Amino acid sequence: MLTIGVLQMTSGVDPEANLAVIEDAAKRCAKRGALMLFTPEMSLLLDRDRARARAWIESDAPDRVIESLSVIAAKQHLDIVVGSIPVAAGGGKWANRTHYFHPDLGPPVTYDKTHMFDVDLASGESWRESNAYEPGREVVTVEDTPLGRLGLTICYDLRFPALFGALGDRRCDAIAVPAAFTRPTGAAHWHVMLRARAIEAQAFVIAAAQVGRHEDGRETYGHSLVVDPWGEVLLDMGGDAPGLGFCDIDLGRIREVRAQVPALANRREIAKS
Template sequence: MSTIRVAALQMRSGTDIQRNVADFEALVREAAGMGAAYVQSPEMTGILVRSREALFERVRPAEEDPLVGMAAALARELSLFLHVGSTAIRLGDDKVANRAFLFGPDGARIATYDKIHMFDVDLDNGESWRESATYAPGSESIVATLPDMRLGLSVCYDLRFPQLFRAQALAGAEVLTVPAAFTRQTGAAHWHVLTRARAIENGAWLIAAAQGGRHADGRETYGHSLVVDPWGRIVAEAEHDDPAVIVADIDTAAAGAARAKVPNLQNAREFAVAEAVYGRRAS
């Protein structure tokens, strides 16, 4: 048995970085008090602000970011693995990174991951998002090896790209992570279906810490932070959009058991896609 207690933090981050950092600290301490050895926060833990100008006024490089510094200190003080789902990190004059950070119990940085897939969409309710106008996409997937689990990193919109999670599962990831700030509209339609599907098709645990509620910049996010087991069962959920901590005890051996029952990772085959056209005789 390789059991670890994990926690997902549900937040309602706003435009005030110091307040967000304080909220993050309080929730991390609550999770530690519940016995969590691994704690994950949502996408954009440090700041949620829609205005590009306001964002650039506030964000800093990683070495100056107050959330990053607080996370390292908390991981060391509380002796846990602390995964900042993501926050905005300044890269230069015209771009920022949507970057995740993973810290160990000694406070050392284990890994960073920059969100690969940019949320450039137009929704039915008039919402329009162009992350690529502000954020520089990442180009490298990350699988982190911890003492009790191998962890695949992703951020929010990455959830809609199953090839990312399949590559992580093939690289040995037993736990997939999806810190998110799903919109209320897309979350209500797709959040549970997509998170469960990624867990099922890869025979992996999935931990998804989410933003929830109406934020200071006017956006609304779905909440419903989740922990899903490798058989697709939801074992922990915040069934609302308010700030909260959820915990679950996960046994990473369950990933191997699920993959043994349905060995689709082994059974996958290469194939070509051919075209068939009505009116044209097949050769």
């Protein structure tokens, strides 16, 4: 049995303030004996004002934050999965990038969000993530984490089973799904999709989420979840407030579920017509 920390945040437009929240959570995780900390999508900067965000993203500030997070992981002897940080990607666009920090001060493992959130919601909300962000093109896993092999995804990726199928084929033991889900889509689909992805991949799913009303005016759904390979919800942090939650993980559960329902072993390629 091992313990992980899940940080639910109401990130704002001040990266230093958001970094302080993550550092405090890392200290509390170390004190509790947790081996890993998971944070949401856009942990360091959540700002729909792209002109204002650009000044930070296209400076050297993200590099300084990444260095600070590496030091925090080392100091607290903690693996930290920072759900995502917006960084310059070249060609005038940015990347929505997960960073996995080992406590050994080595370079972080990174993953760029694959699927862009380009939608018009019935609530009147309109989002065009692809206007500013370049999609990632690689399936990324992190080997030899405290949870075993960890697959990396971000938020809207949750709606695309092929990515999770690829992570299942790689026999991931856990999959991170950091998110900043809107309230309407979260209320409709968040729990059922996360449970489905855990069942399909027969892996733990850890989904640290943004929650509440943010400085830039948006509202996010919250309900950071940890789901086991059978689809059982082990942790639900609710939709009311930020906070740090802890969850005990029994890795033996993966073997039990895969033996009971050997879906990964029985999977066959379907011919395309």
